[in-house]
Amino acid sequence: MEQTTNYCNAHQHDETHIGRPLAHYHPNLWGDHFLNYTPPDEITQRQREEEVMALKEEVRRKIQGVSENPKERLILIDVVEQLGVAYHFEDEIEANLQHFNMRYSQDDARYEDDLHFVSLRFRLLRQHGFYVSSDVFNKFKTEDGNFKESLIEDAVGILNLYEASYLRVHGENILDEAVVFTTSKLRALVDQLSDPLATQVSQALKLPLHKGVTRLLSRYYISTYEAEPMHDETLLKFAKLDFNLLQTLHLIELRDLSKWWRNLNFGTKLPFARDRIAEVYFWMLGTFYEPKYALGRQIFTKLYKMTSVMDDTYDAYGFFEELQVYTDAVQRWDKNTMNQLPDYMKLTYEALLDTFVRFEQDLANQGRSKLVPYVRELMKAQCRGYFQEAKWCQEKYVPTYDEYLNDAAITTAGYTLMSGTTFLGMGEFATTEAFEWVTQTPKPVKASCIIGRLIGDMASYKIERKRDHVASVVECYMKQFGVTEEIALKELHNIVEDAWKDLNKEMLRPTTFPRPLMTRILNLSRVIEVFYRLGEDDYSIVSQNMQQKVQLVLIDPIVL
Template sequence: MSILVSGADLPQNSKPSVVRRTANFPPSVWGDRFINYTSDDEETHARRVREVEELIKEVRRELLASACQPSQQLNLIDALQRLGVAYHLDREIQEALEHMHAGYYDNKADGSGDDDNDLYNVALRFRLLRQQGLPVSCDVFNKFKDEKDNFKESLSTNIPGILALYEATHLRVHGEDILDEALAFTTTQLKSAASHLSNPLAAQVNHALKQPLHKGIPRLEARHFISVYQDDTSHKKAFLKLAILDFNLVQSLHKQELAEITRWWKDLDFATKLPFARDRVVECFLWIVAVDFEPRHSPERKILTKIIAMASIIDDIYDAYGTLEELEIFTETIERWEISTIDQLPQYMQICYGALLDIFEEIEQELAKQGRPYLVIYAKKAMKILVRAYFNEAKSFNMKQIPTMEEYMEVAIPSSGYPMLIAVSFVFMGEIVTKEAFEWIFSNPKVITASAVIARLMDDSGSHKFEQERGHAASAVECYMNQYGVSETQLAYEELNRQVSNAWKDINEEFTRTNAMPMPLLMCVLNLSRAIDVIYKNGDGYTRVGKEMRENVAAVLIHPVPTIL
């Protein structure tokens, strides 16, 4: 597919017309739905904030009162995290888990924990401690294996325990064979039992098989668990009420942010001026909400949405529209980062470049409010690395090359966009982000590489068929098949899935290191990985927005949780 572009759209030294590839991306499914949002009046909003504050106090009292009952406290912490309100009690939860870790693990030389034989408690404790970055050995699960080194058959009737173990396995690291075995065992058991269960356990099992908690987008997981928790007759009323009020209050803020972003996007009018590119600003906002939903980070969330939306436009310029000559000029222009060079670009690139400069000016202004305007240099550096990677991919396509997997991944990791997004996210994270932290980012550490591997390989698998039909650079699928003489696409998918699984282990491993980066920085990397898992699990849900993506947007950004009496 191609179109002719008039000479007015081209550099002066170009031919009068150019035949271009176009992707014919589907238009936005949202139209102007989010452009206007009327928030609550100030009095109503203030009343709801006061209600939330009072409920937080009540929930805090319940959490602290459970300290002498470890099993109960585990369940309360798990509920708070799943309900999406744990961010109000970060310090209390951290202290409780550290105390629990000291009590159960510090007194064991082998790290095997206590003598608790309840699978549910052991698995839940393992998951909560490990996701908090506290060291815990997978040897705690040895007691649940028989003399043949298989998991005991008697466990199969303990569905809550099996489910807890299943969720725990997703935090495994390299070399933890027992957790690899546990994943296979629990998956089989849960699939077998799912049709015989009643709610709310049935809903939990079916959802977990579709979307493991550790790989889920926090807001989506909270939205799902609120309904599950409500159906649990043993739920804590204050916990449930807080979760509903807080979710709706945060959603109201997100709607305001999205309305502002949508108006900015409409003013740019990329849908008309750059019709070859994907119009996905709503999906971009959901992506960034997945990274950090907390109200206090509203300014950063809006800027990061603009960044990822612009990166998407630039990606489409390199991938689906620009000529190699134009792309070379565009790359050099961005690398120089000077407004004076804009006239060297064709008109459509000038539109994009001007918008990009404006966004980075906005970043610098926001950082100036924090007293750290100089950090914008790191954000610019990350963007320059990204566009150079885009250009290298475009050159490869024009040369009709199919590189080896190693050659491909060397370019595909930076072109995934994730190293850039992580770097730009870091500039807004305050004093915990030091010069050393940025040096760490640009040294290609394993955890950031792993996140980029997940992004690239899941994207390649999910979009493979569509992109090859339209004429696209060789993806990981073609590279693997060509290098290893594989004739069946499914075999390539299976290998890429294996590499994605290993990348998740790399990420989990970083959380277990005693000298790891601060937890907020690691959570940014983890949440970006979660976003890609959800969006690309069943295909390219970003480019070709289907039922699942529309439902996810609706759950987080349209429909409030029904209030309870």
């Protein structure tokens, strides 16, 4: 492996950069843009809110009074969800899907051979946790077991089968086959299609709906839906106004978080760390964007930024002996231990402890401050995981894939910590029992950790080779199984897909804990796919891809 620095064997304890494994991360892209955000004046804002409320009731009546035609009802629900406004109509959508689930085998016979209808019904029910059998797709196969070639004449149907197939669980071979079949056919078809369907297919091939995040998907879909000749003007206007209204709320939150981050002065005093407050907030919006989760967003963003700086300290700056002392200090969680730390570590250590004190104060108003210690213990575990990787690096040890997955990946993926952190913002759903459960890294959290770490490693391992860095999961897999890099990447991709099947199964009713909690774990996995799916590390590296996503969700309002 190429090495450009001598991190592992460095024994200096000065504050210079000499011998440190600097990653040379790009500076913050956005300057003071979010820090200086000015929201609309109070009168304008109130007028917008009143207009949205009036349109919301019109849309509600449309959902409640939708045609008895089952296909039209499904399409309306799907449109509402893809436009990003379903959070307003959770009860109405649940009632409709309960009806579809109860009448699953009794729906209008004229649709039993309609691939669009069968696939859409399957996907919507599975998305909401209803188990329905994938055997419904057998009718679209020939006697020799292959999907009918004639289906290529139904591009909309193939697209919907493609989207439905990503809700698969283990043992559903027909959906595994459907992924391959539909991906191949859509790639062949996309250049022959006209918009808006061509755009939908192109976006789906990059990232299926099930692995996307609502705010980004809805921004894309609003444009697509507007291009539909038969779109509902009231629904479209409501979606546009609601998107902009939410964007205003999110920008106010990001402004305040940017002030918090600026006051910490990490960007100046710790130039080795990634200065990514806007990107972290975007990450968090993928986890929960709804207005009622404002406190959750604040807690999540702050803790993620603290964890990110800690990650960079272990990964891209600290000498091994410094990291050992820092790890011990975090385990003690006592400001009296600060004197043992180098000056740059004192800064992050004090901020970490102060941030947790503020969490306790914020949650005390809800009588929930007793839950913060659970997350504090997860932070300590995260730190131990980082140190394990630093130890492997210092010893120049390449672990086996099994060691890596069990000893480091589950911890340092951060998703046990992040799952627990999101729970802090979930109000009454997050009980003591839920926190005790999540700290044990149960199956859905483990699946999320695997997705997060493997996808992240596959996106960043080539860059990390340019400096002295712990072996990536790619190299660990190659070592254990004696395979080429190409085969390792293919097999790791399959392992990620298996983890998605585990997660999909855990989301089926009845879930272990309320669906709003389980959805946070699911959404954390979705964000990883959005940041890393195209093989780029969109968090560490300033990419045009990431800039565009932040621009769409947090800078540019939708033109009405």
